[in-house]
Amino acid sequence: MEILAEEYQIQYDAASGTVHCQGSLRLAGTEEYAPVAQLLIDAAGQQPETMKLDLRQLQFLNSSGINMLSKFIVRVRQQGKPQITVLGSKGIPWQGKSLKNLQRLMPSLVLELEEEG
Amino acid sequence: MPQIFGEYREDLPKGNEYLILRFSPTSVPLKERWRNNGLSANFMADYMATFFPGESVIPVKSAVSFIANELIENAMKYSDQSSDFPVTIALYLYRDKLIFLTNNSIAKPQVETFQNFLKELTESDPAELWLQHLEQNAAEEDSNQSGLGFLSMINDYQAELGWKFEDADPNGVAVSTMVQLRSESL
Numbered sequence: 001m002e003i004l005a006e007e008y009q010i011q012y013d014a015a016s017g018t019v020h021c022q023g024s025l026r027l028a029g030t031e032e033y034a035p036v037a038q039l040l041i042d043a044a045g046q047q048p049e050t051m052k053l054d055l056r057q058l059q060f061l062n063s064s065g066i067n068m069l070s071k072f073i074v075r076v077r078q079q080g081k082p083q084i085t086v087l088g089s090k091g092i093p094w095q096g097k098s099l100k101n102l103q104r105l106m107p108s109l110v111l112e113l114e115e116e117g
Numbered sequence: 118m119p120q121i122f123g124e125y126r127e128d129l130p131k132g133n134e135y136l137i138l139r140f141s142p143t144s145v146p147l148k149e150r151w152r153n154n155g156l157s158a159n160f161m162a163d164y165m166a167t168f169f170p171g172e173s174v175i176p177v178k179s180a181v182s183f184i185a186n187e188l189i190e191n192a193m194k195y196s197d198q199s200s201d202f203p204v205t206i207a208l209y210l211y212r213d214k215l216i217f218l219t220n221n222s223i224a225k226p227q228v229e230t231f232q233n234f235l236k237e238l239t240e241s242d243p244a245e246l247w248l249q250h251l252e253q254n255a256a257e258e259d260s261n262q263s264g265l266g267f268l269s270m271i272n273d274y275q276a277e278l279g280w281k282f283e284d285a286d287p288n289g290v291a292v293s294t295m296v297q298l299r300s301e302s303l
């Protein structure tokens with residue numbers, strides 16, 4: 001499963017149970033984000049135990065994207081599985097500021113912010 | 118009479134550096150020109166970064182790009198499509214802060230809903246409101262969030278926000294949105 005656009009790429013690697021997001025995600029709203037949300041839901045469906053969301057190469061995410069990601073996290077919380085780990089980078093400032101909010105939606109979410117470089 | 122919500126400064130201090138972008142009204146559907154929002158935000162971010170020392174370039178670019186993009190997206194989304202009022206975004210640089218100011222028309226039927234949200238936003242705990250909005254959005258299958266961008270600016274960037282509504286043209290309403298971002302919050 002993958003979505004390859006000019007400005008962003010989203011790929012699910014089944015072997016490692018990881019969804020990799022790269023580029024700039026600035027779509028216009030819920031409707032435009034629907035394919036991305038569906039990819040996340042499908043990936044979570046295939047991962048009974050743990051799933052990783054690798055955002056280390058995601059340079060920008062607009063608030064509609066934050067909304068989509070938050071909806072996904074709430075959905076996983078309601079279903080009780082899988083365990084989610086979000087990988088971020090300290091070199092991308094919005095991640096340090098905004099990703100911690102996801103833990104407020106699901107306290108069991110693991111957030112790993114890597115040092116840059 | 119203009120109506121003010123939140124922290125809105127009428128007396129904008131004189132700054133040395135500023136950048137103003139004005140977008141003409143167009144008949145091209147918003148969907149087809151959506152990428153211009155991100156392009157414009159990135160340009161503003163890149164431009165302003167020139168005035169900051171090396172170590173702050175990355176955080177400045179990131180914050181300006183996020184905030185400018187949210188403001189432009191909102192202005193484009195909520196502009197009254199039947200009006201010939203342009204959308205303007207200005208960014209002023211001061212010693213200790215950046216001030217963003219957008220100006221756009223808004224369709225009259227949307228004014229009340231927007232103002233009700235602003236009342237809620239300015240009277241509530243923003244962290245609680247953020248959580249409440251997201252839980253609510255998650256419950257609605259095709260919710261089209263609004264206000265989450267403003268809440269992110271307040272919660273994640275400690276920005277101060279204000280709005281001014283004024284009559285424009287014979288039948289229109291113009292809204293100005295001001296975002297004050299302290300340099301120390303970058």
